[in-house]
Amino acid sequence: MSNHPQSLMDLACPQGVERIDSITAGYQAYQVLRAALELGLFDWLAENGPGCREEITTALKLNGMFTRSFLQALVDLGFLTCKGEKYRLTELARDFLVRRSPCYQGDLFLSTARPDSWWNNFKDTLTVIKPPEQDFDAVPTPDFIKALAQRSLRGELQAVTRSIVAWEGFRGARTLLDLGGGHGFYAIALCQVNPNLRAVVFDKPHIIACTREFIRQYGLEDRVIVQGGDACSEEWGGGYDIVLISHLLYKYRKELAAFIGKAFTALKPGGLLACNHWFCAPGCGSEGDGLRELDRSIHSFGHPLCHMEEFNNLLATTGFSLWQLLDVPSAYGMAKLHLAVKKGLASTKAMMPGSCSACC
Numbered sequence: 576m577s578n579h580p581q582s583l584m585d586l587a588c589p590q591g592v593e594r595i596d597s598i599t600a601g602y603q604a605y606q607v608l609r610a611a612l613e614l615g616l617f618d619w620l621a622e623n624g625p626g627c628r629e630e631i632t633t634a635l636k637l638n639g640m641f642t643r644s645f646l647q648a649l650v651d652l653g654f655l656t657c658k659g660e661k662y663r664l665t666e667l668a669r670d671f672l673v674r675r676s677p678c679y680q681g682d683l684f685l686s687t688a689r690p691d692s693w694w695n696n697f698k699d700t701l702t703v704i705k706p707p708e709q710d711f712d713a714v715p716t717p718d719f720i721k722a723l724a725q726r727s728l729r730g731e732l733q734a735v736t737r738s739i740v741a742w743e744g745f746r747g748a749r750t751l752l753d754l755g756g757g758h759g760f761y762a763i764a765l766c767q768v769n770p771n772l773r774a775v776v777f778d779k780p781h782i783i784a785c786t787r788e789f790i791r792q793y794g795l796e797d798r799v800i801v802q803g804g805d806a807c808s809e810e811w812g813g814g815y816d817i818v819l820i821s822h823l824l825y826k827y828r829k830e831l832a833a834f835i836g837k838a839f840t841a842l843k844p845g846g847l848l849a850c851n852h853w854f855c856a857p858g859c860g861s862e863g864d865g866l867r868e869l870d871r872s873i874h875s876f877g878h879p880l881c882h883m884e885e886f887n888n889l890l891a892t893t894g895f896s897l898w899q900l901l902d903v904p905s906a907y908g909m910a911k912l913h914l915a916v917k918k919g920l921a922s923t924k925a926m927m928p929g930s931c932s933a934c935c
Contacts, residue, residue: 625661686722724758748816755823821851871907
């Protein structure tokens with residue numbers, strides 16, 4: 576092997592560098608859309624109608640040197656059109672990037688780049704052995720709750736609530752507990768369908784101001800209330816017709832039996848428990864989409880629940896009869912919705928599902 580330096584003039588660049596460029600371009604596109612959201616561009620156009628470059632520059636206090644290329648980038652990305660030197664929102668932008676849209680996704684999009692996001696300093700995320708110790712009222716943040724709310728609107732909330740509405744006891748239901756409900760969208764949606772239903776959204780005390788704002792937006796302050804507390808150590812109340820637990824149990828995997836037992840106690844006889852969670856694939860292997868698997872692992876810190884068969888057995892030994900087990904599409908693949916009816920007395924032999932060394 577020669578020790579002479581490579582001749583730069585004769586160096587042939589290997590094929591495939593465009594893949595690296597495309598990743599860089601994706602990062603740049605993220606920053607363009609992030610800036611547009613944080614500057615309020617889409618809301619301004621929705622409020623004021625089409626605007627020319629000079630109007631937008633003045634309204635948003637931009638450096639005019641960058642405005643043309645900034646707006647053209649948004650045209651190229653499909654969020655704006657330009658006709659007669661006037662920039663307009665596309666349908667895509669109106670649906671997802673205008674704050675007053677019912678399907679607004681801006682907070683979810685921005686959440687990836689927030690200082691507390693696990694995607695920031697991702698190298699550090701990969702080397703963390705266990706979640707850092709945080710004060711009880713430090714997480715989740717209101718921004719995180721808003722992002723969760725917007726993600727749920729992509730079909731998961733609709734699928735879960737329609738399945739609950741299909742339960743034969745739903746029309747006669749009068750009380751609902753949404754445990755760890757955060758944004759309260761599940762409780763809001765079900766109360767919209769059943770005018771006689773009243774709901775309690777139970778979450779950490781520092782979350783409930785955000786929850787109340789969502790409830791106010793949907794005009795349900797008289798039927799949906801919030802309760803602050805620690806779901807692990809405090810009682811949840813009783814006499815509920817429905818208890819809903821969605822994507823809460825990952826951090827309580829060692830206390831699953833206690834949680835399911837408390838849900839049993841909180842329900843009336845014949846009441847419905849609705850549990851919506853991700854479970855690991857058979858063998859705890861990947862489902863084939865590495866980035867989505869990473870994102871899901873981050874949000875459940877390491878892994879979904881394991882051993883669905885043992886979870887089903889836990890429901891049965893606690894005193895529930897499994898009515899339906901459904902696949903629910905979510906942003907991270909299929910979740911499993913357990914719909915179980917309270918029957919008989921709670922068992923003292925309820926066993927906690929185990930965990931596997933591959934993922935826990």
